[in-house]
Amino acid sequence: MSVADRLAAPFDGDRPTGLTLLGGAIAAAVLSPLLWILLRVLQVDTSYAASILARPTTVDILLNSLGLVAAVTGASILLGVPLAFLTVRTDLPFRRFWTIAVALPLVIPSYLGAFTFISAFGPSGQLADVLAPLGIGIPTIYGFAGTTLILTLYTYPYVFITTRASLLSFDQQLVEAARSLGTSRWEAFRRVTLPQLLPGIASGALLVALYALSDFGTPSLMRLDVFTRVIYVEYNAFGRETAALLSLQLLAITAVILAIESRVGNETDGAYVGTKSSAESDTTVSLGVWKLPALGFCGSVVTLCLVVPIAILVHWLLRSPNGATRVGQAFQWSFAANSALVSLAAAAVCAVLAVPVAYLAARHRSKLAELIDRATYVGYATPGIVLGLALVFFAVWYEATSDAVSTALLGGAYAPTLYQALPLLIFAYVVRFLPQAVGATRSSVLRVDQSLTEAARSLGHTPVGAFRQVTLPLIAPGVIAGAALVFLTTMKELPATLLLHPTGFETLVTYIWSVRAVGDYGAAAVPALALIVVSAFSMVVILSQE
Amino acid sequence: MDRDGRDTRGRPRLLRGRRDFLKLTGATAGLAALAGCGGDSEESDYNREEPIPEPKTYAESDLFNMEEWRGSGPLIGERPSEYEGVSMLDLPDMRGELTVYLGGGEGGLYVNLLNRIQRTYRDFKTKTRKAPSAQLANTLVEEARAGNSPADVFWAIDAGSVGVVANNDATESLPEAVGRFVPGTFYPSRSWVGVMGRARSVPYNTDEFDAADIPNTVMAMDSDDRFDNMGWAPTYGAFQSFITAMRLIEGESRTREWLNGMQGLGIGAYNNELVVANRVADGELSAGFSNHYYSRLVRQDRPDAPLELAFTQSDPGALINCSATEVIKGTDERILAENLILHLLSVEAQEFLGTRGYEYPLVPSVPPVGDLPAIDELNPPEFDLTRLADVEPTLQLLRDVGVL
Numbered sequence: 001m002s003v004a005d006r007l008a009a010p011f012d013g014d015r016p017t018g019l020t021l022l023g024g025a026i027a028a029a030v031l032s033p034l035l036w037i038l039l040r041v042l043q044v045d046t047s048y049a050a051s052i053l054a055r056p057t058t059v060d061i062l063l064n065s066l067g068l069v070a071a072v073t074g075a076s077i078l079l080g081v082p083l084a085f086l087t088v089r090t091d092l093p094f095r096r097f098w099t100i101a102v103a104l105p106l107v108i109p110s111y112l113g114a115f116t117f118i119s120a121f122g123p124s125g126q127l128a129d130v131l132a133p134l135g136i137g138i139p140t141i142y143g144f145a146g147t148t149l150i151l152t153l154y155t156y157p158y159v160f161i162t163t164r165a166s167l168l169s170f171d172q173q174l175v176e177a178a179r180s181l182g183t184s185r186w187e188a189f190r191r192v193t194l195p196q197l198l199p200g201i202a203s204g205a206l207l208v209a210l211y212a213l214s215d216f217g218t219p220s221l222m223r224l225d226v227f228t229r230v231i232y233v234e235y236n237a238f239g240r241e242t243a244a245l246l247s248l249q250l251l252a253i254t255a256v257i258l259a260i261e262s263r264v265g266n267e268t269d270g271a272y273v274g275t276k277s278s279a280e281s282d283t284t285v286s287l288g289v290w291k292l293p294a295l296g297f298c299g300s301v302v303t304l305c306l307v308v309p310i311a312i313l314v315h316w317l318l319r320s321p322n323g324a325t326r327v328g329q330a331f332q333w334s335f336a337a338n339s340a341l342v343s344l345a346a347a348a349v350c351a352v353l354a355v356p357v358a359y360l361a362a363r364h365r366s367k368l369a370e371l372i373d374r375a376t377y378v379g380y381a382t383p384g385i386v387l388g389l390a391l392v393f394f395a396v397w398y399e400a401t402s403d404a405v406s407t408a409l410l411g412g413a414y415a416p417t418l419y420q421a422l423p424l425l426i427f428a429y430v431v432r433f434l435p436q437a438v439g440a441t442r443s444s445v446l447r448v449d450q451s452l453t454e455a456a457r458s459l460g461h462t463p464v465g466a467f468r469q470v471t472l473p474l475i476a477p478g479v480i481a482g483a484a485l486v487f488l489t490t491m492k493e494l495p496a497t498l499l500l501h502p503t504g505f506e507t508l509v510t511y512i513w514s515v516r517a518v519g520d521y522g523a524a525a526v527p528a529l530a531l532i533v534v535s536a537f538s539m540v541v542i543l544s545q546e
Numbered sequence: 547m548d549r550d551g552r553d554t555r556g557r558p559r560l561l562r563g564r565r566d567f568l569k570l571t572g573a574t575a576g577l578a579a580l581a582g583c584g585g586d587s588e589e590s591d592y593n594r595e596e597p598i599p600e601p602k603t604y605a606e607s608d609l610f611n612m613e614e615w616r617g618s619g620p621l622i623g624e625r626p627s628e629y630e631g632v633s634m635l636d637l638p639d640m641r642g643e644l645t646v647y648l649g650g651g652e653g654g655l656y657v658n659l660l661n662r663i664q665r666t667y668r669d670f671k672t673k674t675r676k677a678p679s680a681q682l683a684n685t686l687v688e689e690a691r692a693g694n695s696p697a698d699v700f701w702a703i704d705a706g707s708v709g710v711v712a713n714n715d716a717t718e719s720l721p722e723a724v725g726r727f728v729p730g731t732f733y734p735s736r737s738w739v740g741v742m743g744r745a746r747s748v749p750y751n752t753d754e755f756d757a758a759d760i761p762n763t764v765m766a767m768d769s770d771d772r773f774d775n776m777g778w779a780p781t782y783g784a785f786q787s788f789i790t791a792m793r794l795i796e797g798e799s800r801t802r803e804w805l806n807g808m809q810g811l812g813i814g815a816y817n818n819e820l821v822v823a824n825r826v827a828d829g830e831l832s833a834g835f836s837n838h839y840y841s842r843l844v845r846q847d848r849p850d851a852p853l854e855l856a857f858t859q860s861d862p863g864a865l866i867n868c869s870a871t872e873v874i875k876g877t878d879e880r881i882l883a884e885n886l887i888l889h890l891l892s893v894e895a896q897e898f899l900g901t902r903g904y905e906y907p908l909v910p911s912v913p914p915v916g917d918l919p920a921i922d923e924l925n926p927p928e929f930d931l932t933r934l935a936d937v938e939p940t941l942q943l944l945r946d947v948g949v950l
Contacts, residue, residue, distance in 0.1 A: 048938070055945040220781065221817050233781050233950055236680040237937045238687075238710045329654025385681070392685050400692035420675075420696065499685065503645060503675040503696065514676055515653045523653070 080159030166200025384495030444478020649679025649702030709935030743906030764863030768807025
């Protein structure tokens with residue numbers, strides 16, 4: 001037994017102490033910013049905080065937030081599941097094209113989507129003006145319905161991607177077996193197909209729900225009063241402690257959502273994971289007369305999500321502003337390189353950290369494993385501004401004390417600088433986006449037949465060897481897809497980036513932010529299009545792993 | 547420093563030569579200008595006793611390559627032939643590196659100015675950090691508590707943000723003579739000084755109202771049902787500053803009444819004031835409350851939009867807020883930081899910002915662009931801008947009445 005195997009021994013077997021410790025350490029690390037939020041809360045002026053909670057609009061805002069989460073999640077399922085079905089299980093023409101096209105909206109930041117939609121469909125919008133003479137009136141884009149629409153259009157691909165993965169790995173012979181045993185078509189769907197698809201749908205829906213809960217930009221542009229606005233107002237009015245308190249409230253809602261998803265996930269305990277993917281079985285559903293409506297459905301989704309915003313961006317780019325005296329800071333392609341650099345780093349770190357957490361959750365089902373898995377989702381639901389300031393709070397404290405501590409212990413100032421340095425920024429991205437990598441990796445681990453690993457062990461492979469030679473190659477597509485998902489969401493991330501970036505380090509989104517604030521849309525168009533193109537590559541990576 | 551161009555440490559004054567070079571190559575008028583003002587204006591750098599120059603009157607050609615600092619475009623209109631203030635040529639040279647936190651930053655315009663100044667000095671560098679101004683203020687307060695801020699200078703687009711940092715004991719006091727550059731309102735304490743003015747205003751749709759329809763105080767609008775289709779942006783810092791001013795000028799109960807009155811008239815809440823100005827131009831709103839330059843930005847994009855701007859008189863709606871700057875406590879470069887701030891207040895920098903954006907230059911002799919009224923034609927209320935940092939009671943009030 002090599003040293004590596006001896007070290008790794010506790011990671012395998014029935015009581016994976018080492019793996020549990022590792023997973024626990026990762027969960028603790030991504031939860032650690034919560035500690036700084038809690039420390040902040042202890043400093044809060046309770047009577048002031050009470051006045052916020054007791055204000056007349058509290059109930060409305062809470063209902064708006066919960067309603068938005070429910071509506072966006074529901075609508076994303078209604079959009080994502082049929083699209084997944086159409087692109088996997090039917091003879092839809094140009095399936096490859098539609099697969100990529102309907103997944104692509106994920107690369108567009110939802111606030112950018114909201115912005116271009118208002119510009120197109122808002123009062124006196126470009127498209128509203130074109131459609132009005134044709135007698136087509138557009139209902140107001142603002143409010144609950146508009147916010148639900150935008151958030152759904154830019155988050156449903158989570159459900160699409162996860163459902164698609166479930167469908168691809170779903171063994172169609174199971175349905176045939178059930179049918180041959182005399183169950184009705186509906187019964188077979190309910191008892192065989194649904195339990196197989198549910199975990200995939202649920203894991204995508206969870207990401208959608210938590211995104212809808214924690215997003216600030218879209219509801220604010222769409223004029224819907226939601227919970228995050230209260231937090232945002234406090235931070236922008238210097239109420240750091242109160243904002244921290246309010247974000248705890250948000251995290252409590254997150255915990256409830258996580259618990260709900262857990263119940264759905266648990267229903268799959270008895271699910272049998274097929275070994276034969278549907279790609280191999282010849283059970284493609286023929287659309288027949290539904291071919292055209294199906295194409296129309298895919299086409300309209302793509303038009304709304306992609307064609308409209310990109311057309312508006314190109315319009316901004318080509319429009320020459322009148323009497324422009326303003327000369328904003330010029331765009332540089334190095335901003336795109338910076339974005340790609342930090343996003344790649346975040347994706348790589350997430351991929352590495354996701355493997356032990358996902359492996360533990362998939363292979364060693366226990367309360368603790370589940371808790372560790374769920375813990376990684378908390379950061380995803382923490383608004384970027386809350387996380388960013390928590391890390392500022394931590395890092396300034398660290399910078400103030402680290403040199404003294406290191407001098408006392410090690411005899412020299414060896415402590416690395418964290419504040420406004422790239423590692424801390426990348427850590428923030430990991431905290432926010434790790435669950436995306438964990439989710440994708442976990443479902444790929446579930447799909448690996450455990451007997452393969454056992455066979456490798458019985459043939460004399462060490463645990464590490466078996467993992468490296470058998471399991472890892474099998475789960476690699478899931479790990480890569482998860483990393484690519486982290487990459488594209490990191491490309492879009494704004495609030496934590498603004499707070500934690502190294503001084504002078506400009507990215508695509510920080511540049512878009514700075515020119516958009518003064519209405520310089522023409523200048524925002526190039527980086528926005530660059531963001532979409534670069535992220536689109538990662539979407540191709542995700543889909544090619546299937 | 548002696549008069550043949552060596553500083554106190556005996557090194558040759560490269561910077562001085564660089565400046566003259568720029569001035570000579572800038573324009574044909576350069577030679578005459580050099581003869582007019584060169585040679586006698588340079589003082590030693592970073593000497594605490596060095597007097598900050600007195601403002602004086604400059605012919606345009608005596609300034610430092612004015613046409614390079616000035617923006618271009620049809621909206622700029624006529625510029626003066628004489629300016630009163632301090633030219634960058636008369637300010638101490640700069641050498642060294644500063645970290646500047648930029649709150650907001652006007653779409654990179656402020657960064658551009660800092661870059662432009664760096665090109666003037668061979669050995670001067672700035673590192674800039676851009677983020678929303680309140681977030682940087684929060685960050686600076688955290689840093690100050692730990693006693694280790696990397697920032698030397700904070701320059702934010704609202705007085706409230708620099709005020710919060712100052713109130714948290716995170717600033718160094720500025721020299722008294724900074725007060726020579728701008729009117730006293732914009733140098734209310736020694737902790738920060740205004741750079742560019744941002745006036746509150748009432749943008750209105752000219753299909754709905756004439757200029758005479760807009761009352762000369764916003765306090766008359768809450769009970770006037772002609773204003774039943776207005777918009778505001780309550781989450782926006784400048785709006786909150788406006789309400790803070792109203793609370794402190796008119797009292798809390800009158801402010802509450804005003805807010806309730808406007809809500810009773812059905813005022814709509816928008817994400818920011820650029821949106822408000824755009825919706826007024828669209829006719830979706832008949833009027834709104836916003837900072838003055840948002841309407842100029844809309845006009846820049848849509849010159850034919852039926853959008854005009856009204857300024858009320860000596861009421862909270864006539865508040866002139868400002869972008870402002872301060873030196874952060876614990877900096878190693880305090881004198882250099884002060885010198886940078888003086889540069890921001892030079893005639894050249896004010897012309898740069900005033901003709902490339904739509905903010906009000908705070909040096910009174912530098913006029914705003916286009917058809918904006920001069921800053922001394924505006925009639926702001928008597929109000930101490932340091933009080934804008936007192937925003938928590940404002941938020942509480944806005945929440946009480948259901949605006950936030």
